[in-house]
Amino acid sequence: MLTGKNLVAGHWRSGETTFNAVEAASGKPIEPAFAEASSADVGDACEAAAQAQSTFGALALKDRAAFLRLAADKIDALGDILTQRAMLESGLPEARLNGERGRTVGQLRLFADEVEDGAWQGLRIDHADAGRTPPKPDLRMRKIPLGPVAVFGASNFPLAFSVAGGDTASALTAGCCVVVKGHPAHPGTSELVAGAISAALKECGLPQGVFSLLNGTDYALGEALVKDPRIAAVGFTGSRAGGLALMEHAASRDVPIPVYAEMSSVNPVVLMPGRMAEAAADLAQAYVASLSMGAGQFCTNPGIVLAVDGEHTAQFIGAARAALEGVPAQTMLTGGIRDAYESGIDTLGAQTGAELVGTGAEGTGPCGRSYVYTVSAADFRSNPAFEQEVFGPSSIIVRCTDLDEVADILSGMEGQLTATLHMAQTDHEAACALLPILEQRAGRIIANAWPTGVDVTHAMVHGGPFPATSDGRSTSVGTLAIDRFLRPVSYQDMPASLLPAGLREGTSGTLVRVNGTWRLP
Amino acid sequence: MLTGKNLVAGHWRSGETTFNAVEAASGKPIEPAFAEASSADVGDACEAAAQAQSTFGALALKDRAAFLRLAADKIDALGDILTQRAMLESGLPEARLNGERGRTVGQLRLFADEVEDGAWQGLRIDHADAGRTPPKPDLRMRKIPLGPVAVFGASNFPLAFSVAGGDTASALTAGCCVVVKGHPAHPGTSELVAGAISAALKECGLPQGVFSLLNGTDYALGEALVKDPRIAAVGFTGSRAGGLALMEHAASRDVPIPVYAEMSSVNPVVLMPGRMAEAAADLAQAYVASLSMGAGQFCTNPGIVLAVDGEHTAQFIGAARAALEGVPAQTMLTGGIRDAYESGIDTLGAQTGAELVGTGAEGTGPCGRSYVYTVSAADFRSNPAFEQEVFGPSSIIVRCTDLDEVADILSGMEGQLTATLHMAQTDHEAACALLPILEQRAGRIIANAWPTGVDVTHAMVHGGPFPATSDGRSTSVGTLAIDRFLRPVSYQDMPASLLPAGLREGTSGTLVRVNGTWRLP
Structure with a gap:
């Protein structure tokens, strides 16, 4: 059923060298072998994307939305075949992967609605005023797609942040063609999803250059893709080392391009004293559940917990040990x-x-055992090693003298995807003083929950200051993600017949700003 | 009257070494001497900005607007003193500088209105849905200031793109403190404007750390400023070499930051055959006026004109020679x-x-003489030197075989701030085919005008793909410029009393997206 080939603009291509996926649970290779994409494959995929860009970028919004919905339907229709292959390759459980498929297609459908909403085009019209000195021209602005986007599939979400994941969905929504560099840990999953997208393109009568999938295990493949002059932006979710390398490649080009790399985060969680007095043991239970969920392989894993030392923190630590x-x-x-x-x-x-609080059960095979450590604030502050992300089911509880020390630690931390406050009503005043610090450090601030859930919606920010991401001005989850792949263009005194749809008088059909006033249709 | 000192968060500081401004017309030094800012000045200005950031960033919108309006009033009130000093330092004529003062204060007042409009905050609210599986949290998004911004004053707009120019105005509007590195060609002009801003801060009861001005002639000053860890973004207008150097400094930091450098552009102008048949001589007159205006020292100078060779182009060239x-x-x-x-x-x-079409009159002293060259498309295409910006009153007319060759040349050009089409009704069909190329190459597409006017309004884009700017996703003129200095933050399940103003239910007072639906107040 799987071909083991790369998808270059609708053509399945074999290659001279191959690699095999590995069964996560056993470490054994799985059939078929997959072709390593060649530099010719990279060039041809990028050229096809560049050729298709003007057609795809200029597509009527309803047609672009229809394509996204059809792609979602075709991925959904893969059903159990997709789940089974993803289970084999990723070791993630069936329920999780079915849920992730739902998230993936839900994301595509949300973005289809977003295409049609159209406000992301940022339409603005300023009418001419010949009577002004100097005369004011007619100016009309819209946002257009940046051009072909290179998307790097993530290992930890083989569906929702891979071939048809968030980066692909937002790039396509913006009107950008996409060349995916599939993660070598799940090439079969990637091929199935790519086939669904390609079929949707065909059924919609769209050029196959809109989408390509390249597989490979060599870093040189990613480098070649990022350095291809036809690529206009990069989406990536993975390690800090990987993200930094892509940033370097992008900056070294003759024409530098934006890189949206979601890299690493320890997601500090503050346990406020009032809330700890109420529920230290319950918090510990939820903490252990959050840090160990999915073997801790989430960008938003709660890697560092800050608490004021004392009776309740001791209780929290004890309960965490028991829960582990x-x-x-x-x-x-x-x-x-x-x-x-x-x-x-x-x-x-x-x-x-570093003192070991406790561990989860030991496993056999390539398993991750849960670990929780505790450390005093003084030791934590004197050693940056404690702030490094350890990707997996581990976390550190930092025992602080008081909330001032909590604030000091937060102020000194690197950029984060999330920051969390567990608080009771009595903690609000003190929490209020921490909020400006957290806003500076993180893209999302969470009250009384654990950070591992990331809702795909309009107000979500899955981003944050460097090094959580390469570019804190954006999000990789939620509809604002489209904005990453757009740039504004202004048309001055353009005859109506030459203006793009949406900018001709009365054709916007969406939110538009006219002479400074916002108008809804 | 002038102190010759640097303004570090409200304190006028002298320095160990000094430099003098030079009278543009005579090349002679002008008094007083100006202190070269030291690395201690850089550090203190950045520290004060960082200290003031939370206060200024959290200011009520009406208070931030009032400050911008007061700064505008105080700059306006400098009146003739400012104009005279700017004339001396820049050599620009009085009427131009009075106009530029009007543009500068008009810009500040427009941005004050924009602060109050508030839509730039990008407010989004998604309500919780406990019944969904999994339960949907309450999520609320707003955009917050990036942090202190380093602004580099431009030589060619000593008022409108310098100390209180577009970059400063948009950064302050976004709630970012500003440290200006003044252009050494007009330190007296810079000091006068900085004094006005400082006085406005004082009168508004705001921290002086919101604004500092550092003067100097050494590149190391700019490097130190960009590399200061408290600086969160950079605004620059100047040469390509200067912009590329700042991009490198910013990328080499432990925490890389965005650089908005507006660098170089030759602003291609296409003379379509139908329009040329109507008005070749008139076009030539307007062309020469545009390329020589302000000694050609505009980012949007029409550096390259593309025309189909033949009778009308010969007529255009002849009329250009005469006009010169x-x-x-x-x-x-x-x-x-x-x-x-x-x-x-x-x-x-x-x-x-390269064939010389003609020249303007020869001047005495440090004057720019106008030059127009013509070249065949074949020679132009075989030699990238023709596409390099020559900053000043010069331009090249490229004679093409047909419109296909025009399209080929445009497709191969670097990113531009503007691209222009002069066309008659009969040219519209052919122009329509060129538009997708121009959209890919430029930030603003102009019909039947010359590119040297840049209106400060809502729908203006003064930006464009690299190397016109370092970041084609933004504009440095017009209200969309604010967006450069913001990043989104999301609040999850946050108690109402801890939410920022605007995100509490019913307090937005501006455009807000609620559960995906756009709402106006």
Whole structure:
């Protein structure tokens, strides 16, 4: 059923060298072998994307939306075949992957609605005023697609942040063609999804250059893709090292391009004293559930918890230890991720002041065992190693003297995707003083929940200051993600017949700003 | 009257070394001497900005607007003193500088209105839905200021793109504190404007750290400013070399920051055959007026004109030659700019195929003489030197075989601030085919006008793909410029009393998106 080929603008192409996916649970190779994309494949995919760009970018909004909806339907229709292959390759459980398929197609459908909403075009019209000195020209603005986007599939969301994931959905919504560099941990999953997108393009009568999928295990493939002059932007979710490398490649081009890399975050969680007095043990239960969910392989894993030392924090630590005992080891996404996790845990445990709170059950095979450490604020502050993300089911509880020390630690932290406050009514005043710090540090601030859920909606920010992402001005989840792949163009005194749809008088059909006044249709 | 000092958060500071401004017309030094800002001045200005950031960023919108209006009033009140000093330092004529003062204060007042409009906050609210699986949290988004911005004053707009110019206005509007690196060609003009801003801060009871002005002639000053860890973004208008250097500094930081550099553009103008048949001679008159205005020292100078060779183009060239004869030489901004211009003209004239169409009058002193060259499309295409910006009153007419060759040349050009079409009704069909190319190449597409006017309004884009700017996703003129200095933050399940103003139910007072639906107050 799987071809093991790369999809270059509608053509399935084999290659000279191949690699195999590996069964996450056993570490054994799975058939078929997959072709490593060649530099010719990169060039041809990018050229086809560039050729298709003007057609796809100028498509009527309803047609672009119809394509996204059809792609969603075709991915949904893959059903159990897709789930089974993704389970094999990622080691993630069936329910999670069915849920992730729902998230993926829901995302595409939300973005289809968003295409039709049209406000993302940022339409503005300023009418001429010949009587002004100097005469005021007629000016009309809209946002247009940046051009072909390179999307790097993430290992930890083989569906929702991979081939047809958030970056692909937002780029297509913006009218950008997409060349995906599939994650080598799940090439079969990637091929199935790419086939669905290609079929949707065909059925919609759109050029196949709108979408290509390239597989490979060599970093040079990603580098070639980012450096291809026809690529106009990059979307990436992965490690900090990977993201930084892509940023360098993009900056070294003759024409530098934006890179949207979602890289690393330890997602600080503050346990405020009032709330701890109410519910330390309950918080500990929820904490352990959050940090160990999905073997801790989430960008928003609660890696660092800050609490004021004392009776309730001791209670929290004790309850966390107890809760950990019931946590089974879970298969990790790849052997490489498992090895990096174990090495990260070893490094963490060896730091001065690191005390082991407890661990989950030990597993067999390529499993991740949960670990929680605790450290004093003084030791934490004197050693940046504690702030490094250890990707997997681990977390550190930092015992602080008082809330001033909590504030100091937060102020000194790197940029984060999320920051969380657990608080009771009595904590609000103190929380209010922390909020300006958290706003400076994170893209999302959460009250009384754990950060591991990321809703796909209009007001979501899954982003944050460097190094959480390469570009804190954007989000990679939610409808604002479209904005990343657009740029404004202004038309001055353009005859009506030459203006694009939407900018001709009375044709916007969406939110438009006319002479400074916002108007709804 | 002038102190010759740097303004560090309200304190006028002298320095160990000094430099003098130079009278543009005579090349002679002018009193007083100005202190070169030290690295301590950079550090103190940035620290004060960082300290003031939370106060200024959290200011009620009406208070921020009142400050911008008061700053405008105080700059306006400088009146003739400001004009005279700017004339001396820049060599620009009185009427132009009075106009530029009007533009500068008009810009500040427009941005004050924009602060109060509030839609730039990008407010979005998604209500919770406990019944959904999984339960949907309450999410609310707004955009917050990035943090202190380093603004580099431009030489060619000593008022409108300098100390209180577009970058400063848009950064302050976004709620960002500003540290200006003044252009060394007009330190006296800079000091006067900085004094007005400082007085406005004082009268509004705002921290002086919101604004500082640092003068200096050493590139190291700009580098230190961009590399200061408290700076969160950079605004720059100047040469390509300068902009590229700032991009490198910003990318080399531990925490890379966005650079908005408006660098260079040759602003291609296409003379369509139908329009040429109607009015070749009139077009030539307007062309020469546009290219020589302000000694050609505009970012949007029409540096390259594309026309289909033949009778009308010959007529255009002849009329341009005649018009040039009446163009006086004009004082250029600095001796360095004049030298670079002359060297650029020499280089241009020495290229294979470059034929001199004509020149303006020769001047005395540091004047710029107007030059127009013509070249065949074949020679133009074989030599990238023709596409380099020569900053000053010069332009090249490229004679093409047909419109296909015009399209080919446009497709191969670098990113531009503007692209222009002169066309008659009969040209519309052919123009329509060129538009998608122009959209890919430029930030603003102009019909039947010359590019040198840049209106400050809502629908203006003064930006464009690299290397016209470092970041084609933005504009440095018009109200959309605010967007450059903002980033989104999302609040999840936050108690109402802890939500910022605007995100509490019913308090937005501006455009807000609620559960996906756009609402006006």
